[in-house]
Amino acid sequence: MSEVCGSSNRIAGSSFSIYPMSDRFVEIIKSSLNEVETSKVWMKTDDVTTTVRGRMIHVFDVTKAIFLQAAKTGEHVVFQATYSIGCPGDSAGDVYMAEDNLAQNVSTSGLIDQEVAAKFSLYPMGGGNYMDVIYSQIEDMKKRGVEVGEAHYSTRLDGDGNRVFNGLEQVFQQTDEQGSSHTVMTVTISANSPSKKGGK
Amino acid sequence: MSEVCGSSNRIAGSSFSIYPMSDRFVEIIKSSLNEVETSKVWMKTDDVTTTVRGRMIHVFDVTKAIFLQAAKTGEHVVFQATYSIGCPGDSAGDVYMAEDNLAQNVSTSGLIDQEVAAKFSLYPMGGGNYMDVIYSQIEDMKKRGVEVGEAHYSTRLDGDGNRVFNGLEQVFQQTDEQGSSHTVMTVTISANSPSKKGGK
Numbered sequence: 001m002s003e004v005c006g007s008s009n010r011i012a013g014s015s016f017s018i019y020p021m022s023d024r025f026v027e028i029i030k031s032s033l034n035e036v037e038t039s040k041v042w043m044k045t046d047d048v049t050t051t052v053r054g055r056m057i058h059v060f061d062v063t064k065a066i067f068l069q070a071a072k073t074g075e076h077v078v079f080q081a082t083y084s085i086g087c088p089g090d091s092a093g094d095v096y097m098a099e100d101n102l103a104q105n106v107s108t109s110g111l112i113d114q115e116v117a118a119k120f121s122l123y124p125m126g127g128g129n130y131m132d133v134i135y136s137q138i139e140d141m142k143k144r145g146v147e148v149g150e151a152h153y154s155t156r157l158d159g160d161g162n163r164v165f166n167g168l169e170q171v172f173q174q175t176d177e178q179g180s181s182h183t184v185m186t187v188t189i190s191a192n193s194p195s196k197k198g199g200k
Numbered sequence: 201m202s203e204v205c206g207s208s209n210r211i212a213g214s215s216f217s218i219y220p221m222s223d224r225f226v227e228i229i230k231s232s233l234n235e236v237e238t239s240k241v242w243m244k245t246d247d248v249t250t251t252v253r254g255r256m257i258h259v260f261d262v263t264k265a266i267f268l269q270a271a272k273t274g275e276h277v278v279f280q281a282t283y284s285i286g287c288p289g290d291s292a293g294d295v296y297m298a299e300d301n302l303a304q305n306v307s308t309s310g311l312i313d314q315e316v317a318a319k320f321s322l323y324p325m326g327g328g329n330y331m332d333v334i335y336s337q338i339e340d341m342k343k344r345g346v347e348v349g350e351a352h353y354s355t356r357l358d359g360d361g362n363r364v365f366n367g368l369e370q371v372f373q374q375t376d377e378q379g380s381s382h383t384v385m386t387v388t389i390s391a392n393s394p395s396k397k398g399g400k
């Protein structure tokens with residue numbers, strides 16, 4: 001059993017919600033879900049959150065795609081997610097670990113140009129050399145045109161939605177690979193906000 | 201400086217957002233903020249989140265009140281927050297630690313009868329005997345009529361909004377007092393959802 005908690009091939013998951021600030025929120029959520037290929041993840045939606053579980057690449061691919069499809073409507077849409085990997089886990093989604101590593105929504109997501117404002121916090125709860133990881137990943141994000149700043153209890157990112165999501169995936173993956181036995185990352189990403197950046 | 205990180209009188213904070221799924225979202229957020237007394241907390245809003253910092257009692261009092269005022273509109277409103285206490289901290293909100301422990305919004309919040317569905321996750325990152333705390337606080341919540349269930353990556357709570365918030369405050373406070381040097385709790389609370397409980 002201890003190999004299930006080892007450093008490779010562990011099941012990742014995301015508990016997330018999409019919040020369209022619109023009377024059409026049900027339609028926006030449903031049509032976004034319809035546009036996204038989710039066959040490589042275990043997925044369950046209830047009235048509070050949606051949970052996806054599987055290989056890390058697919059968890060990020062699917063959550064990114066759902067958010068970008070919702071944001072593409074032009075409505076003010078916020079995505080909030082908690083990503084998690086490591087023990088303790090369970091077995092409901094383990095069959096999805098047999099999927100390959102070909103992300104299914106990369107090309108459709110890549111077509112969506114969407115500026116976003118994001119905040120994330122990383123909680124490595126099982127050791128590892130994570131501060132170096134965070135700093136080096138943040139430098140990588142800056143090189144790709146993402147603005148990085150400090151906020152209370154989080155790090156702020158402004159830039160292209162695909163680049164922001166890819167940066168978040170990298171920092172999460174690298175933290176896991178550096179030896180944190182259980183890593184949690186919270187993410188809030190806003191698109192099409194009527195508020196001006198930096199305060200209202 | 202180490203006393204600032206001691207077990208009593210440490211500054212707590214919450215980074216939160218209110219998501220009214222309505223074309224009237226700006227009006228709902230602004231009017232909710234106007235109804236709430238916030239003079240005992242440091243508070244800052246930008247285009248992604250609002251941060252409140254101060255004594256734990258006021259951080260919960262203010263966040264609960266803002267959510268209940270927004271939910272009172274009858275619109276589908278979701279509240280998402282990360283509560284945090286412990287090192288590392290900073291000094292911008294320290295002046296608010298001189299406030300007394302009289303919560304300012306208890307009576308107005310108490311007038312609002314609002315069924316809610318919530319999910320929370322507790323991340324005690326500095327030791328302490330927190331599992332016993334969680335179990336005993338969950339038993340207390342059940343006695344007060346809150347339904348408790350397990351969800352992926354979180355614990356689900358269904359019941360009266362005031363009771364749910366008070367239960368969350370208790371579990372967070374008790375975890376801190378049991379010796380966790382840095383505690384984070386994520387909370388998602390939904391009101392007036394058109395989706396049926398337990399799946400759609």
Ligand SMILES: [Ca+2]
Pocket residue numbers: 023223
């Ligand atoms: Ca309308």
